[in-house]
Every structure is written in structure tokens, then in C-alpha cells.
Amino acid sequence: MSTALWKTKVDEVTKQRGKARETLLPCLEAIQEVSGYIPQEAVSYLRENLDVPSVDIYGVITFYGMLTTKEQGKYVIRLCNSLPCYLNNSENMLEVIERELGIKAGETSPDKNFTLEVVPCLGLCDKAPAMMINDKIYENLTEESAKKIIAELKG
Amino acid sequence: MEKILTKNIDKPNSQDIEVYLADGGYKALEKVLTLKPEEVIDEVKKSRLVGRGGAAFPVGLKWSFTSKEDGEPKFIVCNADEGEPGTFKDRVILRNDPHLLLEAIIIGGYAIGTSHGYIYVRGEYYPEIEVLEKAIKQAKEKGYLGNNILRSGFSFNIQLYKGAGSYVCGEETALLESMEGNRGSPDCRPPFPAQSGFLGKPTAVNNVETLANIPAIIINGGNWYSKIGSPGSPGPKLFCLSGQVNKPGVYELPTGIPLRELIENYGGGVRGEFKAVLPGGVSSSLLTDLDVKLDYKSIAKAGSMLGSGAVIVINSDTSMIDVAKNTIDFFAHESCGKCSVCREGTRRAREIITRFANGGGRAEELDLLLELGEVMYDTACCGLGQVAMSATTSAIKLFRDEFEQKVRE
Ligand SMILES: Cc1cc2nc3c(=O)[nH]c(=O)nc-3n(C[C@H](O)[C@H](O)[C@H](O)COP(=O)(O)O)c2cc1C
Ligand code: SF4
Ligand code: FES
Numbered sequence: 001m002s003t004a005l006w007k008t009k010v011d012e013v014t015k016q017r018g019k020a021r022e023t024l025l026p027c028l029e030a031i032q033e034v035s036g037y038i039p040q041e042a043v044s045y046l047r048e049n050l051d052v053p054s055v056d057i058y059g060v061i062t063f064y065g066m067l068t069t070k071e072q073g074k075y076v077i078r079l080c081n082s083l084p085c086y087l088n089n090s091e092n093m094l095e096v097i098e099r100e101l102g103i104k105a106g107e108t109s110p111d112k113n114f115t116l117e118v119v120p121c122l123g124l125c126d127k128a129p130a131m132m133i134n135d136k137i138y139e140n141l142t143e144e145s146a147k148k149i150i151a152e153l154k155g
Numbered sequence: 156m157e158k159i160l161t162k163n164i165d166k167p168n169s170q171d172i173e174v175y176l177a178d179g180g181y182k183a184l185e186k187v188l189t190l191k192p193e194e195v196i197d198e199v200k201k202s203r204l205v206g207r208g209g210a211a212f213p214v215g216l217k218w219s220f221t222s223k224e225d226g227e228p229k230f231i232v233c234n235a236d237e238g239e240p241g242t243f244k245d246r247v248i249l250r251n252d253p254h255l256l257l258e259a260i261i262i263g264g265y266a267i268g269t270s271h272g273y274i275y276v277r278g279e280y281y282p283e284i285e286v287l288e289k290a291i292k293q294a295k296e297k298g299y300l301g302n303n304i305l306r307s308g309f310s311f312n313i314q315l316y317k318g319a320g321s322y323v324c325g326e327e328t329a330l331l332e333s334m335e336g337n338r339g340s341p342d343c344r345p346p347f348p349a350q351s352g353f354l355g356k357p358t359a360v361n362n363v364e365t366l367a368n369i370p371a372i373i374i375n376g377g378n379w380y381s382k383i384g385s386p387g388s389p390g391p392k393l394f395c396l397s398g399q400v401n402k403p404g405v406y407e408l409p410t411g412i413p414l415r416e417l418i419e420n421y422g423g424g425v426r427g428e429f430k431a432v433l434p435g436g437v438s439s440s441l442l443t444d445l446d447v448k449l450d451y452k453s454i455a456k457a458g459s460m461l462g463s464g465a466v467i468v469i470n471s472d473t474s475m476i477d478v479a480k481n482t483i484d485f486f487a488h489e490s491c492g493k494c495s496v497c498r499e500g501t502r503r504a505r506e507i508i509t510r511f512a513n514g515g516g517r518a519e520e521l522d523l524l525l526e527l528g529e530v531m532y533d534t535a536c537c538g539l540g541q542v543a544m545s546a547t548t549s550a551i552k553l554f555r556d557e558f559e560q561k562v563r564e
Contacts (some may be wrong), residue, residue: 017314022354024336029278029317052336063338063491065320066278078279082240083437084397084467086481120322120485121240122279125395125465126403135281 006031006042014049021052024060028067036072065119073108073115075153078132081118084125093129093141094118100150113154156383159371159391160364161407164251170286172293175254181299183370187262188307192222195266199369201377205388208234208325208362209435209462209538211451214369217359220349222267224357229269232334232353232360233260235276235283236318236325239436240485241465244393244405245363249276249283252367253290257313259366261299262373264311267359272313275330278320287315322489326537327360329491340491341537362463364393384409385450394449398468399426411453415445418468427470431553435462437482438542440549441469459549460542475554476561479547480508486543497540500531504544511561518562521551 009030017023024046031042038061047054061067079097081090098104101114108115124130127139138149163169163178175181187195200215221229233256237245248256260272276284291313294300302310316334323329324339331353333339352358368390372380381389392410394417397403401423408417414432418425431441434449440459447457454461469478487501504527507520528544535541551558 021336022334025319025333026317029319032319050336056337059338060336063321064318067319081481082485083433083478083481084241084403086477087398087467087469087473119320120489121238121242123237123243123246123277125241125243125397125467126405128397128403132279137282 005034006039007045009034010042010045010049019050021050024050024052024057028057028061032067037068037070040069071108071112074113075133076115076117078117078119078122080120080122080124080128080130082121082125084121085128085130088128090129092143093131093146096143096146097150100147156391156409158407160367160393161247161405163255164247169251170253170290172254172290172297175252179374180254181258183373184258184261184299185305186373187265188305188309192266192268195262195373196222198377199266199372202368202372202380203377203389204365204368204372204380205451206362207364207392207463209239209438211388211461214361214365217349217361218263218266221357221359224350226355226357228271229267229356230353230358231260231263231267231269231272232330232358233272233274233363233366234325234327234330234360235274235280235363236330237277237280237363238322238325239438239463239465241397241433241436241467242395242463244395244464246280246283247393247405248363248367249280250286253286254294255367255370256363257290257294257300259369260313261304261311262369263359263361263366265309270310270312272311273316273334273353274313275316275318275334277318284315284317291315323491323537323539326539329537330360331358338491340493341539343536385411385448385452388451392449392464395463395465396422396468397465399470399473400424400468401426410450411448413445414442414447414449414466417449417466418445422468425468425470427472429468430471430473431469431475433459433465433467433469433546435460436465436467437485437546438462438538440545441553443553459545475550475557476508476512479550480505480512482546483508483543486539490539490543494534494536494540496531497535497543500527500540501543503527504547508547511558514561515563516558516561518559521555521558524548524551
């Protein structure tokens with residue numbers, strides 16, 4: 001993704017919230033959102049702009065599950081495997097999705113279309129098993145529905 | 156029971172301020188602005204409302220501590236990080252009745268004496284974040300937020316903070332660290348946030364569901380509220396029913412209703428044959444008695460905790476070793492790593508349980524796990540490490556034979 005985009009976003013966020021350390025997480029989230037990951041140049045930019053040491057910035061990035069310095073797929077699949085989903089066959093969904101995509105949990109497909117992650121509870125436990133793909137919610141998954149969802153995204 | 160927390164959620168366009176206003180919305184705020192802050196806190200004290208985020212601390216006391224502390228400015232932070240597996244109740248309010256929450260936060264701000272409110276909402280709650288942003292805008296336009304609210308001289312603003320995928324950030328001191336731009340590791344207490352919270356200033360941290368009770372308490376009075384449900388911890392409670400049950404969902408019921416009634420009358424019964432239940436999410440201990448009452452004291456007496464009210468039902472087809480493994484995997488993953496007892500304890504426990512799951516357990520390790528659970532309970536810095544072993548040790552205590560069958564020959 002283009003450099004200009006994340007820079008514009010960061011400038012927007014700092015303009016609105018000020019250039020303080022408390023703005024670090026909102027900035028990182030904005031970069032993650034528009035670029036799909038946090039590039040090295042963005043870390044340098046934040047170091048200069050917010051006056052936070054790079055080690056601290058990396059410390060924050062590595063702490064949070066939704067932030068990453070690795071380029072991710074166009075579709076990030078977050079499949080829940082916490083207990084209520086587990087009790088409703090989420091392991092089985094994982095097998096199906098891994099098979100359909102040909103990648104394992106934690107991996108990104110070679111064409112950079114899909115990243116598959118197993119995540120803790122998404123707050124959708126009454127519609128288990130559940131997953132999110134980017135910001136979209138998929139509930140009450142079955143083997144068929146999971147296959148169909150993946151097939152549609154593959155196009 | 157008349158609904159208090161979820162009365163608006165099924166109305167068409169329930170997120171819209173006009174719909175909220177049409178049914179007495181923001182009337183509690185109007186009333187509060189004619190009272191003194193102490194009077195507001197007294198009403199909340201009378202209600203005997205305790206926090207619904209897990210720790211069950213009295214809300215009136217928390218507000219009174221925060222208001223009395225020296226240090227300016229003060230802050231009020233709404234904890235909307237909802238991460239305990241099995242919990243999905245705050246989401247119902249965030250998505251369907253955002254103005255109920257905003258009104259409550261403004262009232263809380265007035266009571267403790269601050270103009271600065273924050274909502275820390277979990278990053279995966281995309282639709283809810285959108286709803287909140289819109290609701291804040293609407294409330295500003297109507298004069299319920301911003302400068303000189305309803306010409307009372309009181310000003311108040313609310314800023315959203317998004318989480319970025321970390322369970323432990325729901326712990327209040329970790330949440331404040333996160334807001335300050337740090338890794339979300341909990342701090343050892345004291346000092347409590349009421350003394351030294353966001354940016355070192357006195358801060359009240361309240362859960363979404365907790366706050367959602369406030370407008371009704373202001374309108375109807377603390378005495379009225381204190382008569383609902385269990386006398387010890389009164390009020391309505393949002394129970395999140397999930398797992399192997401026919402009708403999972405969020406049910407608003409008075410505290411103290413029997414577990415059996417929740418599962419059978421509301422949840423449509425167990426799917427399969429009942430085996431056990433976690434009454435307070437994966438942080439709680441397993442119970443096998445369906446006649447226990449769902450309030451903080453009764454559940455504690457039965458050897459578990461009600462926590463956020465995440466009732467996870469488990470049927471007899473499920474292996475308790477799998478339940479233990481799933482929960483300890485979760486805690487090993489979510490431990491922030493600050494205290495060695497929690498960081499190493501959760502990992503070693505995971506290794507041991509994984510061996511049992513694969514049929515290679517060692518008999519003597521069951522007692523070691525029980526001991527590890529006690530040590531972690533006594534010495535971990537925050538609630539995560541203290542309860543990380545609860546589901547596992549209760550599984551060993553209640554279903555030891557299942558584990559023994561998996562001991563290596
Ligand atoms: C590991 C851990 C996770 C927590 N997660 C949440 C959470 O997601 N939401 C919440 O409101 N409280 C959570 N809490 C409880 C908070 O620390 C705090 O007690 C609560 O936000 C206070 O609000 P209340 O008094 O209204 O319950 C968590 C506690 C621990 C130890
Ligand atoms: S108990 Fe665990 S999660 Fe809590 S501070 Fe210690 S290491 Fe972190
Ligand atoms: S356990 Fe899967 S969404 Fe809560």
C-alpha cells in the first residue's frame with residue numbers, strides 16, 4: 001500500500017489527539033488499518049513525531065494481537081477457538097479452512113490473499129463457532145458455510 | 156421482571172438519539188444536573204450496585220474514593236474491552252443502546268467531578284465502534300455532551316480508545332497503561348486507579364453493564380434498585396449463556412436466580428446430558444450443582460465465581476481434559492509475561508495438560524498442577540495469573556478419573 005496513505009492517517013490522528021505518547025496506539029491502529037501492517041518507515045515516522053523510542057514502539061506492536069510488522073494477506077481470517085466455540089466444533093472449522101486455503105494457522109498464503117489466525121473469543125459465543133474476516137462477522141459456521149465463504153473470497 | 160438494561164434493544168433504530176429520547180432518555184442526566192455530586196454518589200451507594208466487570212466492587216464507593224482524591228484533572232473510563240471468553244453482554248448495549256451508556260458516563264463524570272470521559276472498546280468490535288462514534292456526535296449536537304451541558308455550567312467530553320487485541324488489557328491497570336501508549340501489562344496495586352490512574356490522576360474505571368444501571372437508579376432511586384434480586388448484590392444482571400445449550404444468548408434476569416432456571420427456562424436446556432458449567436467464564440471453577448443461585452456470594456460459596464456472568468455449559472460428551480487444555484492454552488497465550496509465576500506457570504501447566512491430552516500423562520503431575528494453581532493464586536500480580544488455573548484444577552478435582560485414565564502405561 002502507498003506510503004502517503006498511512007502518513008496522511010497518522011497526521012490526521014495526531015492533529016485530532018495531539019502529539020503525545022497517548023496517541024501512539026491510535027496511530028499504530030490507523031497504520032495497521034490502511035496498510036495491513038506496520039512498515040519500518042512508519043515506526044521511524046512515529047519516533048520522530050511522537051518522540052517515543054523505537055524500542056518502545058516495537059514493544060507495543062509486539063504486545064497486541066491486531067498489530068503486526070509482517071505483511072498480511074488481503075483477507076485476514078480470525079477464527080475463534082475459545083471454549084464456547086471449541087465446544088461447538090471450532091477445531092473442525094479450523095481443519096476445513098486450513099484444507100481449503102492450503103495454509104496452516106498463523107500463515108499467509110503465497111499469493112498474499114489470505115492470512116489465517118486462530119484467536120481468542122470474539123464476543124460472538126452465542127453464535128459459535130464464529131470468525132471474522134477483516135471487519136466482517138461470520139457466525140454459526142458449518143463445514144458447508146465455511147467452504148462457501150472461502151470459495152467466494154477466492155473468486 | 157421489567158427490563159432495565161435491555162429495555163431498548165429490540166426497538167427499531169434503538170441506536171438513534173430520537174428513539175432514546177422518546178422513552179425518557181437523558182432525563183436522568185437532567186435530574187443529576189440539579190443535584191450535588193455527593194447526592195448522586197449517595198443514591199448510587201443506596202442502590203448497592205456492584206461492578207459487573209468481574210470484581211464486584213461497590214460502584215458508589217469507587218466513585219466516592221475517586222471524587223475525594225486530590226489531583227486534577229480526574230478521569231472516568233468505561234471499560235468496554237469485553238474479552239473474557241464466554242462474555243458478549245457489553246456488546247449488546249454498545250450496539251443497540253449507546254446513549255444509555257453515554258448518559259451513564261456523563262452522570263459518572265459529574266459525580267466524581269471531571270469533564271474527561273473515555274471509552275476503551277475492544278478493537279474487534281467494529282460495528283459497535285461505529286455506533287458509538289455516531290452516538291457521541293448526536294449527543295453533542297443535542298447538547299448532552301460538550302460545553303455547558305443543558306446550560307448547567309457542567310462540561311463533559313467523551314473520547315474513544317480502541318484496543319488492539321489483548322485480553323489482559325481488560326484488567327483496569329493494564330487498560331490504563333494501554334491508553335498511555337504502553338504495553339498492556341497490569342501494575343501491582345496499590346495504588347488503585349481511584350488514587351493514581353490515567354496519567355497518574357484519580358480515575359474511575361467502570362464496566363459497560365455496570366454503568367448501564369445508573370440512569371435507572373437516578374430516576375427510580377437507590378432504594379428501589381436495592382430491592383431487585385439478591386439482597387447482597389442486587390439488581391438485574393446480563394447472563395451470557397453459551398456452550399452446549401439449546402438457546403445460547405444474553406438474558407437479563409435478577410441476580411440470585413437458580414442456575415437451573417437460567418439453563419432450562421431460558422436457555423432451552425442442555426444440548427445432550429449435563430456434565431458441568433463454568434459460571435463466570437474460563438476464569439472460574441467448574442460447578443456440577445445446577446441448584447446454585449446466580450449471585451456473587453452463592454457462587455463463591457459453591458467454590459467458583461460469577462465474574463462477568465459468562466455461563467458456559469458443558470455436556471457429557473466433552474472430555475474435561477480438553478476443557479482444561481483449551482482454557483490453559485488461552486491463559487498461556489494471554490499472560491503478559493511480567494510475573495514469572497504466571498508466565499512460566501501457565502506454560503508448564505500447558506505442557507503437562509497437553510501430555511495428558513495425548514495419553515502420556517504422569518500420575519504425580521496432577522497434584523503438582525493443584526499445587527501450582529495455589530501458588531499462582533497466592534502470588535500472581537493480577538487477576539489473570541491468579542485464576543488462570545481455576546478451570547484446570549477444578550477439572551482435576553471433580554473429574555480426576557478422566558485424567559488418571561490418560562496416565563502413561
Ligand atoms: C485479566 C482480566 C481481564 C479483565 N477484563 C475485563 C473486561 O474485559 N471488561 C471489564 O469490564 N472488566 C474486566 N476486568 C476487570 C477490571 O479489572 C475492573 O475490575 C473493571 O473494569 C472495573 O469495573 P466494574 O467495577 O464496573 O466491574 C478484567 C480483569 C482481569 C484481571
Ligand atoms: S499475573 Fe500474568 S498477566 Fe497478570 S501481570 Fe503477572 S504475568 Fe501479567
Ligand atoms: S468463544 Fe468464540 S466468540 Fe466467544
